[in-house]
Amino acid sequence: MRVQESAYGRFGSSLRDLPRLRSARRGRSSSWDRSGGNDDRVTVEPGQTVRLAEVNGPGAITHIWCTVAVENGDGPWAVETDYLRRLVLKITWDHADHPSVLVPLGDFFGVGHARSTNFVSAPLQMSPQDGKGFNCWFAMPFAEGATVELISELQRQKVFFYYYVDYETYASADDDLGYFHAQWRRENPARGRPRGDASVAEHLLEGSNLSGADNYVILDALGRGHYVGCVFNVHNLSDSTDWDWYGEGDDMIFIDGEPWPPRLHGTGTEDYFNTAWCPDQSYHAPYHGITLPGRDNWKGQISLYRFHIEDPVIFNESIRVTIEHGHDNKRGDDISSVAYWYQTLPHRPFDLAGVTERLPRSE
Structure with a gap:
C-alpha cells in the first residue's frame, strides 16, 4: 500500500x-557516476556554473554534504589555494528572481578565510580529513521548487566536486514556514580609529x-522571519x-525599526559567541564555538x-544585526x-562581492 505524502508536518528532530511515523517521499541529487563506475564527482571548469539539484515542490532540503578537490592542488603546481572563497553556493526558492543563499562555499559551511578545520555544531560541521567533509542540516522547506547551484570563479583550475543534496517532497505546502536564507558580508578593513598617543x-x-551607527552589519533584512545565527571572521590587522585582543565589541540587534538602544544589546564579542575572558582556544559546541582561534x-x-537554534530572534518587519x-568601533x-x-x-x-573582494589576506 502506498502511503500518501502529506505536508512538512509538526515533527521535532x-x-x-x-x-513517530511520517508521510513524505525521500529523494537525493548526488554526483554518483551515471556510467556505473567510480568517478562519483562533477568536474567544474573555471568560470562554470553547475546545477547540483532541481527539485519540484512542495518539499524541503534536509541535508547537504559535499567535498571538493582542486586539480593539481598540491606541491609546486598549486595555485588558487583560496578556492573556498572562489566557489559560491547559490540556492533559489520557488523560481524567484533572486537567490536566497549566495555565499562562498567554505564560509557557508562554518569557517572563514578560505580554510577548513574539523569542527562540530548542530546545523553545520566540517569533518575529517582536515575538515574537508562539509555538512549542513539546516532544514530548508519550499513550496514550489528548489534550485541548488555551484559557481566557480576560479580562473585557472578545474575542481572536482562530490555532493549529496537530500530532500523530502510532500503533497501540500505549509503556509507558516519561512524560507532559508544566507548572506556573506565583509568590511576590509572595518573603519577604525588610529591609536595615536593613547595607551592600549x-x-x-x-x-x-x-x-x-558605525557597527559592523551582519544582517539587514526586510520582511517577516527569524534570525538563526552567524559565522563571524576576523583577520587581526x-x-x-602589545596586548592585542580583537574583541570588546557589543552586539546590537535592532528589530522592526526600533531606535537605539535596542532591546537586544550585548556586552562584548566573546560574550555574544558564548565564551568568556578573551579566549584563544579552539572550541565547538552545538550552538557556539571558535573554529580558528588565531595565533599568539x-x-x-x-x-x-x-x-x-533554541532562541531565534523574531522580526515582523525588519531586522538589523550588528x-x-x-x-x-575603534x-x-x-x-x-x-x-x-x-x-x-x-x-x-542582495549581491555577493566580486571574487577579488572576497579573497582572504595571507597569514
Missing part, C-alpha cells in the same frame, strides 16, 4: 520523535558608543606587539559561530560574516 587600555577599552596575542585569522568592531580589522535566517518571500535582494 529529537531522538524521542524518531518513532585607553584605546581598546574606553570611549562611548551611543548610536550603533594590528601590528602592535590573537594575531592572524579568527573564525567563530553562534547559532540561535556588532562593534572593538569597543566603540579597531580596523578585516571582518567578514555569514548570516543565516528564515523569512517570507520576496526578500530584499
Whole structure:
C-alpha cells in the first residue's frame, strides 16, 4: 500500500520523535557516476556554473554534504589555494528572481578565510580529513521548487566536486514556514580609529558608543522571519606587539525599526559567541564555538559561530544585526560574516562581492 505524502508536518528532530511515523517521499541529487563506475564527482571548469539539484515542490532540503578537490592542488603546481572563497553556493526558492543563499562555499559551511578545520555544531560541521567533509542540516522547506547551484570563479583550475543534496517532497505546502536564507558580508578593513598617543587600555577599552551607527552589519533584512545565527571572521590587522585582543565589541540587534538602544544589546564579542575572558582556544559546541582561534596575542585569522537554534530572534518587519568592531568601533580589522535566517518571500535582494573582494589576506 502506498502511503500518501502529506505536508512538512509538526515533527521535532529529537531522538524521542524518531518513532513517530511520517508521510513524505525521500529523494537525493548526488554526483554518483551515471556510467556505473567510480568517478562519483562533477568536474567544474573555471568560470562554470553547475546545477547540483532541481527539485519540484512542495518539499524541503534536509541535508547537504559535499567535498571538493582542486586539480593539481598540491606541491609546486598549486595555485588558487583560496578556492573556498572562489566557489559560491547559490540556492533559489520557488523560481524567484533572486537567490536566497549566495555565499562562498567554505564560509557557508562554518569557517572563514578560505580554510577548513574539523569542527562540530548542530546545523553545520566540517569533518575529517582536515575538515574537508562539509555538512549542513539546516532544514530548508519550499513550496514550489528548489534550485541548488555551484559557481566557480576560479580562473585557472578545474575542481572536482562530490555532493549529496537530500530532500523530502510532500503533497501540500505549509503556509507558516519561512524560507532559508544566507548572506556573506565583509568590511576590509572595518573603519577604525588610529591609536595615536593613547595607551592600549585607553584605546581598546574606553570611549562611548551611543548610536550603533558605525557597527559592523551582519544582517539587514526586510520582511517577516527569524534570525538563526552567524559565522563571524576576523583577520587581526594590528601590528602592535602589545596586548592585542580583537574583541570588546557589543552586539546590537535592532528589530522592526526600533531606535537605539535596542532591546537586544550585548556586552562584548566573546560574550555574544558564548565564551568568556578573551579566549584563544579552539572550541565547538552545538550552538557556539571558535573554529580558528588565531595565533599568539590573537594575531592572524579568527573564525567563530553562534547559532540561535533554541532562541531565534523574531522580526515582523525588519531586522538589523550588528556588532562593534572593538569597543566603540575603534579597531580596523578585516571582518567578514555569514548570516543565516528564515523569512517570507520576496526578500530584499542582495549581491555577493566580486571574487577579488572576497579573497582572504595571507597569514
